[in-house]
Amino acid sequence: MAEQEDDNIEGWVDEIDLLTTNEVAELENHICPLQMMLIKIQKLSFKIILLMTILLPAWKQTLNDLGKPIKMIPHDVVT
Numbered sequence: 001m002a003e004q005e006d007d008n009i010e011g012w013v014d015e016i017d018l019l020t021t022n023e024v025a026e027l028e029n030h031i032c033p034l035q036m037m038l039i040k041i042q043k044l045s046f047k048i049i050l051l052m053t054i055l056l057p058a059w060k061q062t063l064n065d066l067g068k069p070i071k072m073i074p075h076d077v078v079t
Contacts, residue, residue, distance in 0.1 A: 045073040 016024060048055050049072075063070050 041073075048073065 016027070019027065048059070060070050
């Protein structure tokens, strides 16, 4: 019990532990499309970074033409 109290120093609560089995299954079904979209975005970001010789200069030029700041998609972020 003391370990659980130490783990909850900042008041964070894992609300999934408070859900029933059916509620967890429903939540996972609702989250699945979002997870798939994020996976596709991650794969796209890797392809953009890996194809720097063609896509990256064209991307930077397009941003310059539009007067937008050049921003890179973080691709090595631990999730």
